Amino acid sequence: MKKLLLVSCALWWGSVSAQETKEYKVKLGNNKDRKVSIQMDQSEIRIEGYDGDEVVVRGAGFQEPPERAKGLKPLYSPMDNTGIGLAVTQEGGNVKIEKANRKAVSYTIRVPRRVALLYEQINWQGGKIHITGMEGDLEVRTHNAAIELENVTGPIVANTTSGEVRVAYSALNQEKPSAISTVNGMIDVSLPASAKTNLRLRSIQGEMFTDFDLNLKGGRDGLSRVGGGQVISGTTNGGGVDIQLNTISSNIYIRKQK
Amino acid sequence: MKPDIEKLLERYYEGETTLEEEKLLREFFRSEAVPAHLKDHAAPFQHYTDFRQEHPSPAVGSRFADRVGAESRIRPLVRWGLRVAAGLTLLLLGFFGGMLYSARTSPAGEGQTASAAEDLKTVLRYDRVMQTSASERIQAVYQSMELDRADQEITLLLVNALNSDANVNVRLAACQALLRFRDEPGVREALIQSLKVQTDPNVQISLIEALVVIREKRAAREIQRMARNEQIIKAVRMKAEEGLSRLI
Incomplete structure (x- = not known):
């Protein structure tokens, strides 16, 4: 009896861990001309930049489709060709990753650091996108998923309808502009204290807070009292790359990195 | 003879005399036997006669001759090679002068903005999305x-x-x-x-x-x-x- 229990435990543990550590790799190359497009829903996604040249995807919580579906093709999702519930295709040196199941699965994707990334949340079913350690061109579009970018250099182009956006730049790429727009999600951007930017900010109904000296013209504290809602243009450290932040009803926070 | 002379004179003042008639008049007035009432008219004929005999004074003559022989300031380009070279030089001068002028009047960055416009057109083309x-x-x-x-x-x-x-x-x-x-x-x-x-x-x-x-x-x-x-x-x-x- 004990033996049976032990064996079944081991088997169960083995199968679960096998699922969890199941990996899918595809070769890409670590340069900025390469692009990874990801379309997800419902899932918590972690994307980590690293110094390799492969895209490595790991999924946790994925369940195979039922036995009944053997030999049949799914209609809502693309065909799973990775064994972890994703459809990964390669088009001309670029990699496209689509969710090939309708469950809530957490994926961790390791991507070469300098590659460009496009992430889209394709429906309104929750999830969160967390990206760290990337130096490439990042474009993130969600409906209501929170966007969190850490240790990135940009450029960042992000938009969401009701998710929150948090960006922490480690350094600021001066070559290409960044832009973040939300309708109902707060924007919190943290820049190195010496970052040179041209800022263009607007919140229709919210407030804006910063500890940078934005070198604004006119009025006490640089803000003339017009009633809010207008565009505020300022610069940090003499001006540099363009960063545009827009929101309708939320606050914008721009802080110096400590 | 006298009435002929008077008639000739009349014709002379009208400008109708022939060359021979003028010759006759000249000869007449050159001769000593010019009647008093015609003496006033004599002057032109004598004058012209004298005039024909006149020569420039020797000094004038030598000065003139010197002038003609001496080299003028404008050197004539006799040899054809020199002429061609001169023409070419003028052409080149004109060309470069024009370039300088147009470079100064047109804005300096014109070449640059044209290529910048082309670049951004390429990036924004719909098929490059x-x-x-x-x-x-x-x-x-x-x-x-x-x-x-x-x-x-x-x-x-x-x-x-x-x-x-x-x-x-x-x-x-x-x-x-x-x-x-x-x-x-x-x-x-x-x-x-x-x-x-x-x-x-x-x-x-x-x-x-x-x-x-x-x-x-x-x-x-x-x-x-x-x-x-x-x-x-x-x-x-x-x-x-x-x-x-x-x-x-």
Whole structure:
């Protein structure tokens, strides 16, 4: 009896861990001309930049489709060709990753650091996108998923309808502009204290807070009292790359990195 | 003989005398036997006669001869090779002078702006959307704002970006750029039409503001429709009302 229990435990543990550590790799190359497009829903996604040249995807919580579906093709999702519930295709040196199941699965994707990334949340079913350690061109579009970018250099182009956006730049790429727009999600951007930017900010109904000296013209504290809602243009450290932040009803926070 | 002379004289003053008749007159007046009443008329004939005999004084003659022989200041280009070289030099001088002049009068960066315009046209072309990132397209739109004028191709690309770019931030940037080129043909109409297709609140608000800034009264009807449309979020509807009050 004990033996049976032990064996079944081991088997169960083995199968679960096998699922969890199941990996899918595809070769890409670590340069900025390469692009990874990801379309997800419902899932918590972690994307980590690293110094390799492969895209490595790991999924946790994925369940195979039922036995009944053997030999049949799914209609809502693309065909799973990775064994972890994703459809990964390669088009001309670029990699496209689509969710090939309708469950809530957490994926961790390791991507070469300098590659460009496009992430889209394709429906309104929750999830969160967390990206760290990337130096490439990042474009993130969600409906209501929170966007969190850490240790990135940009450029960042992000938009969401009701998710929150948090960006922490480690350094600021001066070559290409960044832009973040939300309708109902707060924007919190943290820049190195010496970052040179041209800022263009607007919140229709919210407030804006910063500890940078934005070198604004006119009025006490640089803000003339017009009633809010207008565009505020300022610069940090003499001006540099363009960063545009827009929101309708939320606050914008721009802080110096400590 | 005398009456002939008088007759001849008359004809002479009329200018009707032949050469032989003039000769006769000259001979007559040269002779000593000139009657008193004709003496007044003698002068011209004698004068002319004398005149024919006159020669320049020797001094004048030698001076003249010296002048003609001496070298003039303007050296004549006798040899043909020299002439060709001179012609070529003039041509080259004229050419370079023209280049200098046109280089000074035209703006220095003209060559640069032309190529910048071509670059951004390439980035914004609709069929390149898959290869460009949103940030690159935004950068191209910002670059277009640095041009003095936008030709029709650029305004079309900007309008296309405003209406159908997949990324909201690119559409926002395109709205700002088109505001700058408000006087180019077709831009105002495009802004008004774009009101009907935009769904993102940030872009809707930017568009309404742009139309108010350029005082485009033709947009009033569409803005009013938006102010009444329950499907549009409240913040945009309020902006539409505010815009309307400032337009009309």
